Amino acid sequence: MQASDGNEWYVAQTQPRKESVATQNLENQGFRAYCPRVRRTRRHARKFTTVSEPLFPGYVFVGIDVAEQPWRSVNGTLGVSRILTDGARPVPLEDGLVEHLMSLTGAAAGHGVQVGQDVRLRTGPFADFVGSIVDMPAGNRVRILLRLMNREITIGAHMSDLDLLGHPV
CATH class of the missing domain: 2.30.30.30 (SH3 type barrels.)
Structure with missing residues (x-):
């Protein structure tokens, strides 16, 4: 369940439409943060607008070394509502899941x-x-x-x- 830099990946719930704010503030605190985004075209009044929107609205992924980093500070981060836990500790994601999402939504999408x-x-x-x-x-x-x-x-x-x-x- 290790991220490429030795951290495990966890899910943090964000405040409504604050995924970018949460990602930036988590990175400012030294956490690795990732919000997968996709480009979509919206049609309205005979006009097409292309926008980048979160793949999972309301959630971002956070790479944390729970032994070295104060994971509870994620809950106090601007833009974050809470980190998803099982009651006492954050619940890590499956190994390779976030890296797979990165490959699908990033520059490596064509491979x-x-x-x-x-x-x-x-x-x-x-x-x-x-x-x-x-x-x-x-x-x-x-x-x-x-x-x-x-x-x-x-x-x-x-x-x-x-x-x-x-x-x-």
Whole structure:
């Protein structure tokens, strides 16, 4: 259950819409903090707005060495409501869970992706549309085949704007 720096990962509940404040203040106190975020496109009044929002609203992950760091000070951190405990001590998360979330939501999101894999777009005018990867040019860009109104179109997208759905065909 060790984080990559020797700490265990725990969950802290935040005050409403204060995930960024909690993360910053936890880091200022010397804790390792992580709030997984995803980019989403919202549609309103014929306008598209892309925003970054927490994957788990109201919660952040905190890396703590309970033997060395005063874990109770997490409860007094600006933006944090409380650290989740079993009554007496904080409850650690499964080994590798937070690292896996980091790989899915961070820069490493494109690893293991193959041509033919189904994806869902998160942003832009085609948000929530499903297509399949047809080409993977340089960098973290891909070309996606979408089927719209009995036509097939190909669009370009960045890997961070996609949700992976299935295995390649």
